[in-house]
Amino acid sequence: MKMTQMQAERTRKVTGHGRYTADEWRTDGRFEGAAAAVFVRSPHAAARISGIDTEAAAEMPGVLRILTGQDCIDAGFQNFPVLSRWGAIPAPHRPSLAHDSVHHVGEAVALVIAETHAQALDAAEAVLVDYESLPATIGIAAALAADACAVHASVPDNVVFTHVAGDAAATARAMADAALVVETEIELPRLAPGIMEPRAAVAQFNAATGEYWLRTPHQGVNEIRRDLAAVLGIPAERFQVLPGDVGGGFGPRNSVYPDLPPLLLAARLTGRAVAWAGTRSESFLTDLQGRGVRVRGRLALDAAGHFTALEMQYDADLGAYVSPVAVIAHGLLCHPHSPRRLPPAADQRRPHRPLPRRRTPRDGFAGRATRRPRSRETWRRSLRLARPQRGAEAGIPLHAAQRRPIRQRRFPRYARHRA
16 A cells, blocks of 8 residues: 555654664764764853863773864854844854853763774763853843843843834833733743754765765754854855754754764864764753743733733743744744734734843744743733633623634734734
């Protein structure tokens, strides 16, 4: 019986015939003789690096090379690009390998390349990193406190940028004239992904053509080539990227990770294919995470129970660094989903403040399923607060929550604020 492409893919994967990066590394003849790579990662959320001693580790059996942040600086690595709908964003520099400080647990500080994985693991344990622990900023409230420690010197107030959409003056007037204003606050915790294959990569360099070849589980080939070109400072055409089976995506595999440029550099410096297969612990510490937001909402109603204004303030925990699509992925500004409507005179106002913190960076995660609940839940909680007791006390009809639906003839309907 002929199967559809979806059925064939499903059958292949659930019967154990998926081809992931580690499978290709161990069985594809193109990678025969590939060296093994292991990262040395920070156990601190915030610390200065006083020094990295790789001398003893470099003398261990099978070790081919040990890279540190200085090697990436010498290679001319640049910052990772950040996409934004709202102009330039002062994104703090994100190193591929930390050089003088670390900003979250699991940040890579060195890369060990050896003949075998066991030899690379042994040598990684012998790399000595001298840390000076620093206070860590934990929580959105702590990051916004007047006495908060700055995560990055370039962002002293811990606010990467502020974006406001809507008509602030009209919203303020509607709030002042309202018969009832209800306020609510929700905080959505972070989500850590769990993907079938932890992050992995095999890197090769062709000295004759100056081209890089990369096999890694990723959702977008063009995006990863674009980002790698920005970091390495060479044209995107010199990267050949093959994702193969990804094993799950929904956001964590959208953006390029800082692990990849050092692997490409290692392949060029050693003249060998270099393979890395991350562990579950590494994925938990370093995979881009989702959500981690606080939303404060205010809903104004008039004496007839009509909605006259909605205001939302959205504070987003971006983590230690701004990942390439973290900023444009926040859906509260673009997905104020509700079947209710507000009058043109009192538009919706949404301040949006992404904040750096001493945590794993975050990104657009789980697509619409993770972005829309923020605005929907703010609506729902505001409506629950507006009825029935508060509404009755203010003399507002108890069926206020059913007032002013968007009529069928009004669809398709687009957000007027064009955030």
